[in-house]
Amino acid sequence: MSRYTVTVKTDAETDEDAVIGYDPPLRTFFLQAFPDEETDEYALWFGTLLEQHPSLESIIESARCFGYEIEGLSQNAIVAMTKEAGTPTPPSLGERLGLVR
Numbered sequence: 001m002s003r004y005t006v007t008v009k010t011d012a013e014t015d016e017d018a019v020i021g022y023d024p025p026l027r028t029f030f031l032q033a034f035p036d037e038e039t040d041e042y043a044l045w046f047g048t049l050l051e052q053h054p055s056l057e058s059i060i061e062s063a064r065c066f067g068y069e070i071e072g073l074s075q076n077a078i079v080a081m082t083k084e085a086g087t088p089t090p091p092s093l094g095e096r097l098g099l100v101r
Contacts, residue, residue, distance in 0.1 A: 008031070031068075
């Protein structure tokens with residue numbers, strides 16, 4: 001699983017420690033930002049479902065649709081995540097048992 005620190009902004013707030021990455025078992029890109037100080041729950045957490053965001057473009061577009069902009073994503077991170085997403089991942093045990101869909 002890859003994880004890269006980025007900045008996520010809205011018109012009202014900024015999280016300079018947001019995380020974007022790729023989760024091979026779920027075969028999805030994910031984005032986490034704006035953690036709650038008391039619970040550590042994220043106000044923004046995309047990419048929690050199997051194949052929810054199969055491309056980097058899809059997760060960036062989803063974030064934009066909800067008013068979030070991602071900044072600081074390096075070319076090296078883009079290449080590494082794209083390469084990781086292009087590596088075939090066999091179905092997980094949860095998928096084979098019908099627990100994850």
